[in-house]
Amino acid sequence: MSVTLALAGNPNSGKTTLFNSLTGLNQFVGNWPGVTVEKKEGALKDNKDVAIMDLPGVYSLSPYSLEEVVARNYLLDGRPDAILNIVDGTNIERNLYLTTQLLELGIPVVAAVNMIDLVDKKGDVLDVEKLSHQLGCDVVRVSALKGTGVREAAEKALEAARRAIAPSPAFAFSNGAERALSSVADLMRPKLGQEIPEARRRFFAVKLFEGDEKIAERVAVSDAAALAAVREKAERDFDDDAESVITNERYTCIAAIVRDCFHQKSDSKVSASDKIDRVVTNKWLAFPLFALVMFLIYYVSVTTVGAWSTDWANDGLFGGGWRFFGIGTADYQVAVEASTSGAPDPADFGLWIPGIPSLVSDGLRWAGVSGWLRGLIVDGIVGGLGAVLGFVPQMFVLFVFLAILEDCGYMARIAFIMDRIFRKFGLSGKSFIPILIGTGCGVPGLMASRAIENDRDRKMTLITTTFIPCGAKLPVIALIAGAIFAGEWWVAPSAYFAGIAAIISSGVLLKKTWLFSGEPAPFVMELPAYHLPTASGVLRSAVQRSWAFVKKAGTIILLSVVAVWFLSSFGFEDGKLTQVEDLGDGILAHIGRSIAWIFEPLGFGDWKAAVATITGLVAKENVVGTFGILYGFAEVAEDGAEIWGPLATSFTPLAAYSLLIFNLLCAPCFAAVGAIRREMNNWKWTLFAVGYQTSFAYFAALCVYQYGTLLTTGTFGTGAAVALALTVVFAFLLFRPQTGAFRSIRTAV
Ligand code: GDP
Ligand code: MG
Helix, strand or coil, rough: CCEEEEEECCCCCCCCHHHHHHCCCCCCCCCCCCCCCCCEEEEECCCCEEEEEECCCCCCCEEEEEHHHHHHHHHHHHHCCCEEEEEEEHHHHHHHHHHHHHHHCCCEEEEECCHHHHHHHHCCCCHHHHHHHHHHCCCCCCEECEEHHHHHHHHHHHHHHHCCCCCCCCCCCCHHEEEHHHHHHEEEECCCCCCCCHHHHHHHHHHHHHHHHHHHCCCCCCCCHHHHHHHHHHHHHHHHHHHHHHHHHHHHHHHHHHHHHHEECCCCCCCHHHHHHHHHHHCCHHHHHHHHHHHHHHHHHHHHHHHHHHHHHHHHHHHHHCCCCCHHHHHHHHHHHCCCCCCHHHEEEEEEEEHHHHHHHHHHHHHHHHHHHHHHHHHHHHHHHHHHHCCCHCCCCCHHHHHHHHCCCCCHHHHHHHHHHHHHCCCCHHHHHHHHHHHHHHHHHHHHHHCCCCHHHHHHHHHHHHHCCHHHHHHHHHHHHHHCCCCCCCHHHHHHHHHHHHHHHHHHHHHHCCCCCCCCCEEECCCCCCCCCCHHHHHEEEHHHHHHHHHHHHHHHHHHHHHHHHHHHHEEECEEEEECCCHHCHHHHHHHHHHHHHHHCCCCCCCCHHHHHHHHHCHHHHHHHHHHHHHHHHHHCCCCCCCCCCHHHHHCCCHHHHHHHHHHCCCHHHHHHHHHHHCCCCHHHHHHHHHHHHHHHHHHHHHHHHHHHHHHHCCHHHHHHHHHHHHHHHHHHHHCCCHHHHHHHHCCC
């Protein structure tokens, strides 16, 4: 017999952690709501017949957010054999609110009181027996993180599924409310021949009483007027609307249950977590601290530790190999300087371990592989892919930092801090969660926008999320910071803050148009207690994300670099397709030249940069891969020179920075555009998003280059004039008062 267990609980109650522990899978554990928007399925680790469903985190079973709808429909229609309800023991009142609703579904329930390690540490005492009696279901003490009670919870849930007995709670609402509910229950009739299961009658009665339209589609009512009369009477008696009546009843029951079963140690000692929060979420310190943290992360992962590891990989593994200095080094330098006919062979001057390009190249030559194929493999695949893979160590370092921030609980605070700033502009902090997730990869970030109920805010979030530098943009940042700016400290962090600035200014600007105007939605989220990140959790997340890049390198990026190599090294001579000597004669060079004028005002009207930007639309790593091929050719020679040397001579710092800004902010990669399309569910909006992003990027890069040129050389040309005019328009859109259209809509309503 196969059994299905559904994991249900509040956001951040530890569902995913428990899911991973039960299934041995590696679902992403996020520290904010919206991460698990879709339900995920896995099999129990030591019993493959048991399927486990990780449902999105919800606070209730009302139909107000997509997550609630997903979770609720699954519970109603998916017929899990039992529900494993995860209750955050450190926040028991609020978590039991969902529990009281789950108990009404007529599905066997086992309550796992999670974070019991924290409960114990605080000195609070939970009476499992009493709670079990009150809820009418089994209760287990669990720490998903530490692994305690996990097995027992699974066993209890399996047993409950086998017995298939609906929970029988010992608590009840007040007499008045119960009477109203039983009157509603009497009016319920099966719809479309669908019998109402006896054990689920209460759930439906409550929902009909609350006026839940989605449930009204499932259950018929014999007398609609009588239902309305019941509700009206109750609303009069309780002096509240029907939904609030039920909410109050639930909280009254919960208060009694908690009083009975949970003994909170009544000390007024402030927890360490609260102490940290006083500083971290302090009105004045919060934002500077956040800026400092992100600055350090980008600085360390791109400029210091990251750069060392990447230099090792780029210049050694995928470059000229490693030379061991000492014997013969000085002689080698002398020989390099004296040489007029190419670099001398370093192997003659000391110990030298060749890098991959020369190994592959020698191997292929030795095997007698023909010239063009050698070119494809060495210059195209090794050159292009190597350029991308060389940055994996750096990405890994970034991902480790991000995982630590997520795991310890800081990321959740950032959304909270951002809410304060966003609210001033009419945005909600909820919009920042997709952006935080987008720091790893834009696609899950975009998906997380589903947690935003307000459709306008959700659309706006979809438009701005990919402004944040994702992992794939890191190589582009690292390349420019390293090759052009010699690792200057401000370059990499500035890329991150440029993304944030783009998001905030776009948010303000768009919010003022009639398309997006409206009040910000309230933002409620759990701030989980800080805890030390676990090494295994951090590593798992960093390895997973890095591995995704390596896989991508083996597929889409491999295809792209082969295409780039082919198009760049073949051209038409006398109407025939032949391999060209000089890449400047290749097909790609022609294409690049025909579009390069577009980027001329931005300072990088060079065909190679134009081509790299275009290939970046397929995947952002391609920018680096394309540069690897277009600038790397000469360098794969075995002279041990830095592979990015030639790039530095081709760009002024200003042009390179403008190139960086444009590539960071313009239309995201195909995968992300696809995700925007899926989430918008509309091509027009998708085109609007991509068009807006690209125009914004063009404007930003134009300003960087033109104002930069103006400041450094003092020349004021057409470009600067255009930039100035656009800046005035931009400033107007940004600082004008809320649109008249918005006001007229509001007065019309
Ligand atoms: P979900 O939103 O319900 O899926 O929750 P997650 O599984 O993503 O967990 C939210 C946070 O709580 C993560 O930072 C977890 O590491 C942490 N967490 C989960 N279970 C426990 C636990 O038993 N004890 C402690 N101290 N932390 C936990
Ligand atoms: Mg989750």
